[in-house]
Amino acid sequence: MSEPLIHPDITKAHTLPSRFYTDEKSFQHLMNDMRNSWYFAAHSSQFVEHDVIPLIDIEEMLGDALILTNSDKIRCLSNVCTHRGMLVATGPRKCSTLQCKYHGRTFGMDGCLKNMPEFQDVEGFPSASDDLPGFPITEWKGLQLVGGDRYLKEAIAELQSRLGWLDVASFKHDKSRFRSYEIGANWALYVDNYLEGFHIPFVHGDLHGVLDDDEYRTELFEGGVLQIGIARKGEPHFAPPENSQECGERVAAYYYWFYPGLMLNFYPWGLSINQVIPLSVDRTRIVYHGYVGNPEMLGKGAGGDLDKVEMEDQEIVEATQRGVSSKSYDRGRYSPKMERGVHHFHRMMTLNE
Ligand code: FES
Ligand SMILES: [Fe+2]
Missing domain, CATH: 3.90.380.10 (Naphthalene 1,2-dioxygenase Alpha Subunit; Chain A, domain 1)
Structure with missing residues (x-):
């Protein structure tokens, strides 16, 4: 060898x-x-001001446009409109639905398609492929972590055993x-x-x-x-x-x-x-x-x-x-x-x- x-x-x-x-x-x-x-996406305190946060750092790192949304829970979704590919959110904002600015397609905060103008005659529409795909997300004390899972368990175990006493979730x-x-x-x-x-x-x-x-x-x-x-x-x-x-x-x-x-x-x-x-x-x-x-x-x-x-x-x-x-x-x-x-x-x- x-x-x-x-x-x-x-x-x-x-x-x-x-x-x-x-x-x-x-x-x-x-x-x-x-x-x-895995990658750091945001801290929960960012949801005080916003309901949707585009993950700009991650888009630049991985070439995938993603968002976090906060409704009944925090989710990681694709930020690419399933119609013709416009970004759903171009900046962080307060909202209760996600509406694409281009032709008005609307998604729930869970990524499910809710409404699309002028699509009555389209066969087999909507289907699951018209929803925004979701991605895995993990939280440690308010830190929202996304991406793959290589070394993720080890990282969380290390942080928890060392800094379990620190109230990171309350940081602003x-x-x-x-x-x-x-x-x-x-x-x-x-x-x-x-x-x-x-x-x-x-x-x-x-x-x-x-x-x-x-x-x-x-x-x-x-x-x-x-x-x-x-x-x-x-x-x-x-x-x-x-x-x-x-x-x-x-x-x-x-x-x-x-x-x-x-x-x-x-x-x-x-x-x-x-x-x-x-x-x-x-x-x-x-x-x-x-x-x-x-x-x-x-x-x-x-x-x-x-x-x-x-x-x-x-x-x-x-x-x-x-x-x-x-x-x-x-x-x-x-x-x-x-x-x-x-x-x-x-x-x-x-x-x-
Ligand atoms: S690209 Fe989003 S509605 Fe057309
Ligand atoms: Fe240095």
């Missing part, structure tokens, strides 16, 4: 070959593979925390950078001032990585309860990454979600959504100035894209102490190589 591309023993392993960041074929291969993964959507950046780098380079705290002292001076590097740690699980940032003395932190694994520790942040590109960053103020959306082999969109649980903690500690940290990361990641695109570079080695998360990710990316 040939050796795996990324050796399972980090002390022997070489990092991901540069073609994974630069080659169109490798990019397409990974894109197809991502269809089996904060529109002002939305950001969307387009960067000139492959999506996996952005993920690589997220998965290690190794660069914090070099790249993030302010963040380094609040996190204790000796206590920073990385835990691996099936389908993802958790990094725990511990606050320096006097810096803001969670107070994890007695039944939690971090009871008595000054946790400044729980940084969760789930394959391929979802980041759930829990701070004492609430939850900042990043979606890493591959646009092409060397272009990526990074979207931020914010949900606030404890407004008094906003602007403080590790989650205090996320815009600054993001700019610092983007600069590094874009320059690294140029580096890995150079003919003279192919791959490097990992620090066994600091880069276990990156190694775990690269092993996942190359499972089928």
Whole structure:
């Protein structure tokens, strides 16, 4: 049997070959593979203002236009009108039925066709194929998750066992925390950078001032990585309860990454979600959504100035894209102490190589 591309023993392993960041074929291969993964769609608090929410991030990631609707329950439906393909909802809104703007076809919030003008003479109409197809949806504490089920059970078990004590369902959507950046780098380079705290002292001076590097740690699980940032003395932190694994520790942040590109960053103020959306082999969109649980903690500690940290990361990641695109570079080695998360990710990316 040939050796795996990324050796399972980090002390022997070489990092991901540069073609994974630069080659169109490798990019397409990974894109197809991502269809089996699950994705974050919305948090229940977004339904205070809206009854229907188009899933723009997911459309960009998977090429499928979907919506969430909220009536007797939350559903995930196709956002494509079954008449001639217009989008049913072009933005989030309040409504009790879904009416296509093009020729007036109307669907219930469950996706069933209700009415269509000028179709009296159409044979066999309506049939089930005129309804909006539905897709699976799962909820964890208000987070609505859609897509495939690869690693989904593992993710929910991990979140529940670690953060079951945190009242994520009561967090409130904060529109002002939305950001969307387009960067000139492959999506996996952005993920690589997220998965290690190794660069914090070099790249993030302010963040380094609040996190204790000796206590920073990385835990691996099936389908993802958790990094725990511990606050320096006097810096803001969670107070994890007695039944939690971090009871008595000054946790400044729980940084969760789930394959391929979802980041759930829990701070004492609430939850900042990043979606890493591959646009092409060397272009990526990074979207931020914010949900606030404890407004008094906003602007403080590790989650205090996320815009600054993001700019610092983007600069590094874009320059690294140029580096890995150079003919003279192919791959490097990992620090066994600091880069276990990156190694775990690269092993996942190359499972089928
Ligand atoms: S495309 Fe929707 S009613 Fe015609
Ligand atoms: Fe960073």
